[in-house]
Amino acid sequence: MAQVAPVDEHLAEIQRAAVRIRGHVRRTPLLKTDLAPGLMVKPESLQVTGSFKARGAFNAVLSLVEREPDVAGVVTHSSGNHGQALAYAARAAGLRATIVVPEGVTPAKIAGIRSYGATVVTEGVTYDNREAIAEAIARTEGLRLIHPYDDWDVIHGAGTTGLEITEDVRSPGALVVPIGGGGQISGIALAIAGLSPESALIGVEPEAADDAAQSLRTGILQTLPSDPETLAEGVKSKSVGERNFGVIVGDALVREIVTVSEDDLTDALRVAWMRLKLAIEPTGALALAAYITGRVPAGTTEHPTVIVLSGGNFDPATVAALLSA
Amino acid sequence: MAQVAPVDEHLAEIQRAAVRIRGHVRRTPLLKTDLAPGLMVKPESLQVTGSFKARGAFNAVLSLVEREPDVAGVVTHSSGNHGQALAYAARAAGLRATIVVPEGVTPAKIAGIRSYGATVVTEGVTYDNREAIAEAIARTEGLRLIHPYDDWDVIHGAGTTGLEITEDVRSPGALVVPIGGGGQISGIALAIAGLSPESALIGVEPEAADDAAQSLRTGILQTLPSDPETLAEGVKSKSVGERNFGVIVGDALVREIVTVSEDDLTDALRVAWMRLKLAIEPTGALALAAYITGRVPAGTTEHPTVIVLSGGNFDPATVAALLSA
Numbered sequence: 001m002a003q004v005a006p007v008d009e010h011l012a013e014i015q016r017a018a019v020r021i022r023g024h025v026r027r028t029p030l031l032k033t034d035l036a037p038g039l040m041v042k043p044e045s046l047q048v049t050g051s052f053k054a055r056g057a058f059n060a061v062l063s064l065v066e067r068e069p070d071v072a073g074v075v076t077h078s079s080g081n082h083g084q085a086l087a088y089a090a091r092a093a094g095l096r097a098t099i100v101v102p103e104g105v106t107p108a109k110i111a112g113i114r115s116y117g118a119t120v121v122t123e124g125v126t127y128d129n130r131e132a133i134a135e136a137i138a139r140t141e142g143l144r145l146i147h148p149y150d151d152w153d154v155i156h157g158a159g160t161t162g163l164e165i166t167e168d169v170r171s172p173g174a175l176v177v178p179i180g181g182g183g184q185i186s187g188i189a190l191a192i193a194g195l196s197p198e199s200a201l202i203g204v205e206p207e208a209a210d211d212a213a214q215s216l217r218t219g220i221l222q223t224l225p226s227d228p229e230t231l232a233e234g235v236k237s238k239s240v241g242e243r244n245f246g247v248i249v250g251d252a253l254v255r256e257i258v259t260v261s262e263d264d265l266t267d268a269l270r271v272a273w274m275r276l277k278l279a280i281e282p283t284g285a286l287a288l289a290a291y292i293t294g295r296v297p298a299g300t301t302e303h304p305t306v307i308v309l310s311g312g313n314f315d316p317a318t319v320a321a322l323l324s325a
Numbered sequence: 326m327a328q329v330a331p332v333d334e335h336l337a338e339i340q341r342a343a344v345r346i347r348g349h350v351r352r353t354p355l356l357k358t359d360l361a362p363g364l365m366v367k368p369e370s371l372q373v374t375g376s377f378k379a380r381g382a383f384n385a386v387l388s389l390v391e392r393e394p395d396v397a398g399v400v401t402h403s404s405g406n407h408g409q410a411l412a413y414a415a416r417a418a419g420l421r422a423t424i425v426v427p428e429g430v431t432p433a434k435i436a437g438i439r440s441y442g443a444t445v446v447t448e449g450v451t452y453d454n455r456e457a458i459a460e461a462i463a464r465t466e467g468l469r470l471i472h473p474y475d476d477w478d479v480i481h482g483a484g485t486t487g488l489e490i491t492e493d494v495r496s497p498g499a500l501v502v503p504i505g506g507g508g509q510i511s512g513i514a515l516a517i518a519g520l521s522p523e524s525a526l527i528g529v530e531p532e533a534a535d536d537a538a539q540s541l542r543t544g545i546l547q548t549l550p551s552d553p554e555t556l557a558e559g560v561k562s563k564s565v566g567e568r569n570f571g572v573i574v575g576d577a578l579v580r581e582i583v584t585v586s587e588d589d590l591t592d593a594l595r596v597a598w599m600r601l602k603l604a605i606e607p608t609g610a611l612a613l614a615a616y617i618t619g620r621v622p623a624g625t626t627e628h629p630t631v632i633v634l635s636g637g638n639f640d641p642a643t644v645a646a647l648l649s650a
Binding site: 026029031032034043045046048049050272273274276277278279280312316317319320321323324 | 351354356357359368370371373374375597598599601602603604605637641642644645646648649
């Protein structure tokens with residue numbers, strides 16, 4: 001397991017990250033809704049590039065340029081929100097970006113990444129070899145690999161969401177955050193541990209991708225035997241990263257990890273669109289699904305439950321099908 | 326024309342309305358987007374009941390109770406957002422509400438109004454006789470008619486949107502607001518005239534319902550010869566109200582009224598969902614359509630163009646069809 005620095009050092013890094021990325025990312029609002037008075041939602045779908053990933057990507061890219069002013073560029077393996085966010089942040093910092101994407105990913109995603117000026121490498125890439133290919137490109141082209149979640153700069157950037165929540169609501173009863181590789185929840189965990197330790201931090205996974213729940217239960221980093229089948233494609237990673245495991249399980253900063261079914265998730269996605277009026281992607285509805293199904297505390301006006309809607313880069317055909325069902 | 330009080334008296338009424346409705350309605354955020362740095366959006370889709378109408382409805386109901394503590398209830402003629410908002414506000418104030426709705430309105434809308442505890446009257450009601458029927462019910466049942474837009478309390482409530490915008494951005498270059506009956510834009514006009522008179526207030530109508538543009542051009546209150554055909558069903562009224570005309574044209578508080586085609590509107594609606602990540606209704610996309618098509622100033626970071634997204638009560642089948650097109 002990667003060594004974990006004391007929580008207060010991480011909090012200081014998150015506070016530095018907030019200063020570093022200010023002006024590049026957006027301070028998303030914390031919203032009330034018509035659903036319940038004890039609920040508040042943090043829509044990272046309204047973030048630059050449509051997801052929370054912009055926070056980590058900007059912190060990683062800007063930190064890299066501070067440390068290595070002559071660096072040529074960055075590379076990563078992500079066909080999703082991290083790929084788009086890194087491409088966007090690299091361009092803003094004047095760096096090259098190469099994004100390694102498995103063959104067969106939808107053309108819309110590749111077009112999205114290219115629209116931010118990045119090079120897309122797809123030939124011969126699979127879900128299993130993409131990390132190795134990204135590492136090889138980093139070596140041969142002198143680029144720095146920015147891992148989607150197992151990277152302290154990325155984690156500290158994601159943690160700025162936690163700073164904003166505790167600025168906007170003094171004492172949240174619970175914070176509910178999706179878990180894929182664990183970048184977002186470990187960042188928020190390190191912020192909350194220092195600023196609002198009495199708040200319960202709760203992770204949410206699809207039932208089909210419950211590796212983090214298993215890891216928390218067993219105390220050992222668990223890996224899914226195969227790629228999970230879930231509508232929440234942003235959390236399809238087979239395990240959390242080592243650094244993320246260290247925070248979530250090693251430091252015991254996540255109180256509980258709950259799971260939701262695919263039906264719960266589609267119900268929640270409809271509620272997000274129809275009742276919250278927020279156009280989010282399926283992964284973004286995970287925490288809402290946990291709330292609606294009563295798997296997390298209902299919250300009160302004084303100590304609300306805050307749910308993080310992680311992103312809004314939905315596939316229009318998927319949403320069209322759900323809304324016409 | 327109804328007599329129009331001096332602008333500063335109206336501003337004082339709007340400021341009193343803001344105090345009166347606080348705690349009942351939401352202070353919606355003013356958001357940046359990925360579209361352009363000179364653009365800010367005010368999503369009233371995130372307002373209580375899903376549209377700006379909650380502001381006017383609460384101000385009207387709470388003002389009524391202050392003036393007539395023994396009043397039995399309220400009545401209006403609106404199958405849309407005003408009907409829902411008035412039903413909701415009346416219930417919160419402990420009043421009965423009767424909503425007169427033309428026969429043939431979709432069951433979902435009637436169910437929406439009933440879900441807020443109101444009585445729905447629909448038998449024999451048409452678009453042409455609904456106002457007369459509402460007036461008759463008011464007389465026979467001792468209810469007060471709350472007109473959807475031609476009512477000072479409703480106008481002053483709607484104007485609180487203007488207060489919030491000028492609190493959040495010191496000097497907007499332009500404000501762009503949809504026009505149906507003119508309630509929202511006349512309220513915002515009266516707020517802006519006192520607080521930020523250098524900002525250009527611009528109205529937007531569908532080409533098929535350009536009565537307000539004609540009224541502004543000719544200086545005479547114009548009425549459409551028949552019900553307009555437009556996807557923007559929230560602005561289908563055949564003319565603006567007398568009080569609204571007095572503010573928009575008589576007081577010359579709206580600089581310009583532009584029109585957008587149905588194709589512009591559907592394009593804007595897709596941009597709202599896909600790029601802004603906001604699940605709005607077609608009427609809510611009118612100002613965005615004017616912005617995208619270059620009919621209003623582009624804005625700068627210092628003097629942004631603020632567009633008001635008026636509501637989010639969309640029909641899911643309509644959204645599904647547009648997203649799968």
